[in-house]
Amino acid sequence: MKHTLSVLVEDEAGVLTRIAGLFARRGFNIESLAVGPAEQSGISRITMIVSGDDRIIEQITKQLYKLINVLKVQDITEVPSVERELMLLKINCNGSAMRSEIIELAHIFRARVVDIGESTLTVEVVGDPGKMVAIIQVLSRFGIREIARTGKVALTRESGVNTEFLKSQPMETSRL
Structure with missing residues (x-):
């Protein structure tokens, strides 16, 4: 199972190297990694996706x-x-x-065209990982030359609303 870990670290040289070394020594793979400044100065947030059962994650x-x-x-x-x-x-x-067809498909995914070349079109997509997979599938028939992805970033919801749970629930229709 894939787990999302949110790690707060002091923003100092070598922190990411020590974390990567820990994973390498233990034989664990980091599937996705995103690092950036957190809400407090001098602190960084690392969001990583790792595979393993609960015992391994512990x-x-x-x-x-x-x-x-x-x-x-x-x-x-x-x-x-x-x-x-x-x-x-x-x-x-x-x-x-x-070009028009690609732009139209991009708009369906709320993607933006950020560059146009003679024989290429570069699209920027922001969303959940499922959206990324879906747009790749749709646009792959045109031929994808390059892909660059940031990896997942995540923050807990203060509202406590679990959107994944809501997706699995049948929609109620209003009675008018």
């Missing part, structure tokens, strides 16, 4: 807390949260009809 958490500069480790996999990724796609594009 072991990883304990090992992370042993590292200096690690302030907080939270497994937010089962916690209601907001998750987003950023992706840039460079797509083959020959002719105005193809």
